[in-house]
Amino acid sequence: MVRIADDGEVLLHGEHLFDRYWNNEAATREALADGWFHTGDIGTLDEDGYLAITGRKKEIIVTAGGKNVAPAVIEDRIRGHALVAECMVVGDGRPFVGALVTVDEEFLVRWAADHGKPAGSTAASLREDPELLAEIQRAVDDGNAAVSKAESVRKFRVLPAQFTEESGHITPSLKLKRSVVLKDFADEIEAIYAR
Numbered sequence: 001m002v003r004i005a006d007d008g009e010v011l012l013h014g015e016h017l018f019d020r021y022w023n024n025e026a027a028t029r030e031a032l033a034d035g036w037f038h039t040g041d042i043g044t045l046d047e048d049g050y051l052a053i054t055g056r057k058k059e060i061i062v063t064a065g066g067k068n069v070a071p072a073v074i075e076d077r078i079r080g081h082a083l084v085a086e087c088m089v090v091g092d093g094r095p096f097v098g099a100l101v102t103v104d105e106e107f108l109v110r111w112a113a114d115h116g117k118p119a120g121s122t123a124a125s126l127r128e129d130p131e132l133l134a135e136i137q138r139a140v141d142d143g144n145a146a147v148s149k150a151e152s153v154r155k156f157r158v159l160p161a162q163f164t165e166e167s168g169h170i171t172p173s174l175k176l177k178r179s180v181v182l183k184d185f186a187d188e189i190e191a192i193y194a195r
Contacts, residue, residue: 001013001014002045002049002051003036003045004043004044004045005038008042008043008044008068008070009038009039009040009041009042009043010039010041010042010043010051010053011036011037011038011039012036012037012039013035013036013037017037019032020032041053042060042070059071059072059178061089061090061091061092061097062092062093063091063092063093063094063095063096063097063150064093064094064095065095065150067150067151069089069091069097069147069150069151071088071089073146073147074087074089074097074099074143074144074146074147074151074152074153075087075088075089075099075143077139077142077143077145077146078099078101078139078140078142078143078153080139080142081135081136081138081139081142082104082107083103083104083107083108083111083132083135083136083139084101084102084103084104084136084139085102085103085104085105085162085163086101086102086162086163086170086176087099087100087101087102087139087143088100088176088178088181089153090182090189090192094193095193096154096155097150097151097152097153097154098153098154098155098156098157098189098192098193099140099153099155099156099157100156100157100159100181100185100188100189101136101139101140101156101157101158101159102123102158102159102161102162102163103123103126103127103132103136103158103159103162104162105122105123105162108121108122108123108126111132111135112126115131117129122160123158123159123160123161123162124160124161127158127159127160128158132158133158136156136158137156140153140156155192155193156192157188157189157191157192159185159188163176163181168180168184169181169184
């Protein structure tokens with residue numbers, strides 16, 4: 001059986017679930033509260049009872065206004081633009097949602113040539129370019145169309161390079177290491193919220 005808790009967390013119940021963690025009573029109490037398995041996933045059930053996972057509870061951002069934002073939905077939409085390599089939504093404890101965006105270096109070569117930019121242009125050299133920012137804004141607008149106004153990205157920063165496993169910002173399975181990105185790009189995040 002599946003249900004969604006008040007905070008959006010996916011809960012599971014049934015004989016097919018495990019009944020305890022090995023030698024970890026505290027984790028068992030937390031995960032199996034009230035006889036339901038708390039998955040840590042955030043999701044929705046449609047009218048036909050189909051489950052859609054929209055994010056992870058530990059990745060939820062809570063803005064200064066108390067709005068809970070699951071970043072996966074908007075990040076996936078923004079990342080769907082050919083020019084965007086990665087997008088990480090920020091805004092925990094902040095007045096609005098922002099985003100850090102990296103540019104796909106391979107697509108940038110073609111985009112730069114098509115837009116009359118100097119040969120050898122990089123994300124670092126074009127990150128303040130008005131045409132590039134306008135193109136990224138289109139990707140952000142597309143992402144914003146999938147979420148409420150309170151969850152939408154109001155400002156973004158283009159970073160000078162892509163996130164990589166070598167830089168320590170992505171896992172081998174290509175998941176963002178959010179805590180590392182938050183730490184390493186703290187100045188960029190502050191710039192989003194500077195007046």
